[in-house]
Amino acid sequence: MAETLLELSAISKTYPGVRALDDVNLRVCRGEVLGLIGENGAGKSTLMRVLAGVIAPSAGAIRIGGNEHSRMTVSEATQCGIAFVHQELNLFENLDVAANVFIGREKLAGGPLKLVNNAEMHARVTPLLDRLGADFTPGTLVENLSIAERQMVEIAKALSIDARVIIMDEPTSSLTISETERLLEVIADLKAHGISVIYISHRLGEIMSCADRVVVLRDGRTVGELARDELSHAAMIRLMIGRDLKALYTPPAHAPQPGGCDIAGVVTTAFPDRQINLSVRRGEILGLAGLVGAGRTSLARAVFGVDPLLGGEIRVDNMPVGVASPRDAIRQGIYLVPEDRKKSGLVLELPIRENVTLASLLDQARMWLVNGTAERKIAKDQARRLSIKAPSVDIEVVTLSGGNQQKVVLGKWLSMQPRVMFFDEPTRGIDVGAKSEIYALMRSLADQGVAIVMISSDMEEVIGVSDRVAVMHEGSVSGVLERDQFSEYNVLRLAVGQALETMEAAAP
Amino acid sequence: MMKKELGLFLLLAVISAITGAINPAFLSFVNLLNMANLIGLFGVFALGEGLVIITGGIDLSLGSMFALLGVVFIDLLTTYQVPWPLALLLVLMGGLALGGIQGFLITRLKMQPFIVTLCGLLIYRGAARYYTSDSTRGFGYGDEASTLSNIASGNVAGIPNTFIFLIILALILGVLLHRSVYGRWLYAVGKNEEAARFSGINTNIVIATAYVISGGLAGVSTVMFVFYTNSVSPSSFGNFYELYAIAAAVLGGCSLRGGEGSILGIVLGTALLQVLQNLVNILGIPNSLNFAVMGTVILIGVLADQQLQARRRRKAALAGLARTAPKSKENTRLQNAAPHGAAALPTTTSDQA
Numbered sequence: 001m002a003e004t005l006l007e008l009s010a011i012s013k014t015y016p017g018v019r020a021l022d023d024v025n026l027r028v029c030r031g032e033v034l035g036l037i038g039e040n041g042a043g044k045s046t047l048m049r050v051l052a053g054v055i056a057p058s059a060g061a062i063r064i065g066g067n068e069h070s071r072m073t074v075s076e077a078t079q080c081g082i083a084f085v086h087q088e089l090n091l092f093e094n095l096d097v098a099a100n101v102f103i104g105r106e107k108l109a110g111g112p113l114k115l116v117n118n119a120e121m122h123a124r125v126t127p128l129l130d131r132l133g134a135d136f137t138p139g140t141l142v143e144n145l146s147i148a149e150r151q152m153v154e155i156a157k158a159l160s161i162d163a164r165v166i167i168m169d170e171p172t173s174s175l176t177i178s179e180t181e182r183l184l185e186v187i188a189d190l191k192a193h194g195i196s197v198i199y200i201s202h203r204l205g206e207i208m209s210c211a212d213r214v215v216v217l218r219d220g221r222t223v224g225e226l227a228r229d230e231l232s233h234a235a236m237i238r239l240m241i242g243r244d245l246k247a248l249y250t251p252p253a254h255a256p257q258p259g260g261c262d263i264a265g266v267v268t269t270a271f272p273d274r275q276i277n278l279s280v281r282r283g284e285i286l287g288l289a290g291l292v293g294a295g296r297t298s299l300a301r302a303v304f305g306v307d308p309l310l311g312g313e314i315r316v317d318n319m320p321v322g323v324a325s326p327r328d329a330i331r332q333g334i335y336l337v338p339e340d341r342k343k344s345g346l347v348l349e350l351p352i353r354e355n356v357t358l359a360s361l362l363d364q365a366r367m368w369l370v371n372g373t374a375e376r377k378i379a380k381d382q383a384r385r386l387s388i389k390a391p392s393v394d395i396e397v398v399t400l401s402g403g404n405q406q407k408v409v410l411g412k413w414l415s416m417q418p419r420v421m422f423f424d425e426p427t428r429g430i431d432v433g434a435k436s437e438i439y440a441l442m443r444s445l446a447d448q449g450v451a452i453v454m455i456s457s458d459m460e461e462v463i464g465v466s467d468r469v470a471v472m473h474e475g476s477v478s479g480v481l482e483r484d485q486f487s488e489y490n491v492l493r494l495a496v497g498q499a500l501e502t503m504e505a506a507a508p
Numbered sequence: 509m510m511k512k513e514l515g516l517f518l519l520l521a522v523i524s525a526i527t528g529a530i531n532p533a534f535l536s537f538v539n540l541l542n543m544a545n546l547i548g549l550f551g552v553f554a555l556g557e558g559l560v561i562i563t564g565g566i567d568l569s570l571g572s573m574f575a576l577l578g579v580v581f582i583d584l585l586t587t588y589q590v591p592w593p594l595a596l597l598l599v600l601m602g603g604l605a606l607g608g609i610q611g612f613l614i615t616r617l618k619m620q621p622f623i624v625t626l627c628g629l630l631i632y633r634g635a636a637r638y639y640t641s642d643s644t645r646g647f648g649y650g651d652e653a654s655t656l657s658n659i660a661s662g663n664v665a666g667i668p669n670t671f672i673f674l675i676i677l678a679l680i681l682g683v684l685l686h687r688s689v690y691g692r693w694l695y696a697v698g699k700n701e702e703a704a705r706f707s708g709i710n711t712n713i714v715i716a717t718a719y720v721i722s723g724g725l726a727g728v729s730t731v732m733f734v735f736y737t738n739s740v741s742p743s744s745f746g747n748f749y750e751l752y753a754i755a756a757a758v759l760g761g762c763s764l765r766g767g768e769g770s771i772l773g774i775v776l777g778t779a780l781l782q783v784l785q786n787l788v789n790i791l792g793i794p795n796s797l798n799f800a801v802m803g804t805v806i807l808i809g810v811l812a813d814q815q816l817q818a819r820r821r822r823k824a825a826l827a828g829l830a831r832t833a834p835k836s837k838e839n840t841r842l843q844n845a846a847p848h849g850a851a852a853l854p855t856t857t858s859d860q861a
Contacts, residue, residue: 306706330708338706347700349767358696359707365689412707 003030005196006051006082006165011060013046013220020046021057022220028165031194033187035211037201039240039492040292040457043220044200048167051198052084053077083158085168091142091150098125098138101157128156132186148179155186166190167198172206173293184210202291204233204496216240233498241459241488249464250440253447256281256467259317260451261334261420263303266312270298271475275312278470278477280420280451282317285442287466288455289491295475296455297339300422304336305329316419330359333419337409337426339455345409348398352390353379355397356411363416382411387437403434410441421445424455439465459488473497512761512813516776519809520783527787534790541666543782548670549736550752551778553729555674555681556722557753558774562685562698563715564766565614565621567722569606569628570729570753574746575636577602577730582645582740585653592653600727606632607723611716629750636742646739660735670732674775677725682771694718698766755802756781759809780805 006028013021021043028034038044049055051062053072062069064080072080091100098121099106107124109117125138134152142150151171158166168187172180187197187210201207207214214226216239224239260281267275276299280286288296301307303314305323313320316332323329329336338344346355356379357364364374379393386407390400397408406426413421423442427435442465446452456462462469469481471494479494490500528535553570560567577599584595606628613624647653662669685691693714696704705711734740760777762769784805788798 304706325708325710326706327708327710336706343700344702344706347696347703347767349699350696354692354696358692358704358709361689361692368688368690369683370687370689370692 004028005030005064007063008047008051009061009063011047011050011057011062013050013055014058020220021050024060024217024220024222026215026222028196028198030164030196031191032212033191033197033199033210035199035201035207035214036217037204037207037214037236037240038217039459042217042240044217045169046220047217048084048169048198048200051077051165052082052167078161081162081164083161083163083166085151085154085158085166085171091153093143094141096139096141097129097136097145097153097156098122100142100153101125101128101138101160103157105161124160125156128159131159131189132156133182146179147174148176148182151175151183152186155190163195165196165198167200169200170202170293171199172201172203180206202496204236207231207236208233233496237489237492237496241492250443252283252285252443252467254283256284257449258282260284261303261453262313262315262318263299264313264315266299266302266314267310268295268298268302268475269307269310271295272310274475276472276476278453280453282419282449282451283446284467285446285452285454285465287462287469288453288472289457289459289462289469290472290478290495292457294472294495296472297424298475299472300336300338300424300453300455303329304334304422306336330416333417334422335413335416335418335420336422337406337413337424339424339428341405341409346397346405349396351394351396352383352388352400352408352411353393355408356382356393356415359412360416378415379411382415385414386411386441401431401434403430403437406430406434406438410438414445418445418450420451420453422453422455425457426454427456427458427461435461459491462491463488471495513770513772513776515813515816516760516773516780516809520776520780523780523783523787527783527790531790534787537666539786539790541663541668543779543786544671545668545736546782546785547775547779548668548672548674549729549732550749550756550782551674551775552670552677552732553722553725553749554753554756554774554778555677555771556718556725557750558757558760558762558769558771559681559685559694559718560621560722561754561757561762561764562694562766562769563718564698564701564764565715565718566625566754566764567610567719568622568625568750569610569632570722570726571746571749571751572629572632572636573603573606573723573726574730574733574749575740575742576632576639577727578734578740578745579636579640579645579742581730581734582647583639586645586647592656595653596656596731599730600724603723603725603727603730604720605723607720607726608716610723611719614719615712615716633742636745640742642743644739644741656731657735660732670736673728673732677728678771678775681721685771690714690717695767698768700767752778752781755806759806761813 004027008024008026011021011024012019024043024047026047036044046055050057053074053076056071062072069076092103098118102121107117107120109115109120122138129136129138129152132152132155134149134156136145136149142153145153155166171183175183184206187199190197199207199211208231211231212228214231214236215222216224216226216236218240226235258281260279263276263278265275265277274295276295290296298307302309303323305325305328309323314323315321316334321332321334323332323334342348347358353375357375360378361370361375364371364378376393382388383390383393388404388407388411390404397405400408426438430438442452442454454465463486467483469486469491470477471479471481471491473495474497478497479500481490493500524534533539557567557570580602581595581599584590584598585592610624610628613619614621659669664672685694693704693709696707696709697711697714701711733746737745756777757769757774758764758777759780760769760773760775762774781802784802785798788795788801793801
């Protein structure tokens, strides 16, 4: 394994105000499977995008096949034999497998007519599919393939450009167990042919079974490297955590009161075979942690009536409530601050005033006519209460900063009577100052008797803000931590599906 | 918001003035009343089309709806001797029902508005022609519904009733669109349906209602057109009228992407279209160029509006930047921006003329 194929040295990437990558070094040998792990936001995807030429690093060098590049373009990366199997598969569903494999590099025929030579493309793709053990033909439309099969198409595409390094970003997040095993076999086969794989995953079990070496990233830095014989769950988790969590926590004004929201045996469309049980009391902030795709957002969407509820019951203050639509949920005092505020939270081209009153307009209306005075007053009150920075409430929301936009979403709900509030990644893309304002606001809402569920992938936030933390893993709640059990280690342990007790025994 | 309407009004005034200067007959009382009548006829259903376009949809079926409802209406009055108030009611209900069916298909069955209403266009036209065996229906020499005829095609102090109806309906829909909760929801749904749904708005009902209103106004228009022409030939009655409505709405500031437009704009858009048609006659431009003139003006109008909007947006972005900059700088920049933006409008609109 001595032959180094690819080396990244001292790679840094800064965005305004954020240091996404800080002096990262990474080496990949020929025919090696390199595991790359780290928490959400540790910088794994950014690093891989640098390698694939999608983004340019601010500093550092990429050395591949004896040549050194300060940055790469996508086509250079492709020429160097780097292929990317994306987390969200980038395939054209309306085209067939061969067309996808050769997209942008179509084999041509007919001279100046530049016709697509389908026969040749099919002939070239067939052996690749055979090699991967795929049981579909080059002429199959991609829309008829399962996610696992589509992944095979991506890998076939990588093979067709004679890739030397294939990057796989969370390849198994939507696969079944047998499909995952199939993928691991394919990886072993690639390795036997001298192709290197960079394998990014949250699933430490898979990393254990396929990686020759593991590199751990944390906060944009390389924090450790484990050789094959050093690999263990405990060792990996220990490296992934270890930040000093600032003391954000403000304790509640009084103990949680009875009532609140009970989620009993709820089944969502994302995981039709899992049940979710969860309770949050009035006056409490429940952190909902877990890895991306663990089913947290699906739960929030189901409780808010956006997605249908496949089973189970939702109770608010011990009364069962029916939530067939967001309208029903809002009537019950269940509000959602959605993950994607620009898409689901705001009408960007409307002014602050109209966004704030969008959900409550009918309540102040007389004979269905908008009560302009009341509307303006409500909007102004919220703007003042939330200190929204804008010259007036008639400014279009699109011109505001992320933090102020989020405050407008909050204003919409705070102008009404919340009983249960779901915050989905409430501080994503928001600057530090606005973050702490939003935390303070959540606390004051809780103190007024609102039951709060905060979905967050930011460990600092989960541990620093919550009164209790529930952790989800693959569609169900894998454990609930009380404050004295809070640690990154415990949260991560539950998030990757390990039980709490065994971990405590293993902890140093 | 009002800038657009002001620009359109100025354009209308400038075109009228120029035409009037070339041929004073344009401004004669008779010609103005004739235009008012046509504006009334074509404005009523353009209002409905505008509401549908604000949802981000489109209604292509209006012209065929006129034909189908028209032949049924005349048949009810002549063949079946139904009392006119009942016939009127049935035609209005028919329009509402057709709009309701289209709204249902679009919202509940998630079909694309273009397809649903295109099929409506084909189906209603076919139904009208089959129902009449392709023969023209008209009123005999009897005075069936002379009362209604007087209401629909008469005038008050010389002003055509159709124009008065348009003003009344525009006022009602103006309140609905610009003052009511429904209107606010309509804009929100047109701009971002998902965010509207996440705010507890029943977006399906909001959208379907727009199609129902459009159908209902098509019913009203049918009656007015029937008494304007006094007969309905099922294969040509109302042909392409939906395109007039779409043109008027777009010219009046509605964006086909949804969420934009105003009642005043649609009325002014209709007026501008009719003035253009009239101008072609009055100025002796070959009648065959009628559509070409209309198309050119719409193209230039929409292009100019887009350029102005892009310019305004750049300015807003600058102002947004300035807000984060020191106070003194912000003030000077905003002061510079405002008069400049206002001055830009008339210059560009007169370019169009």
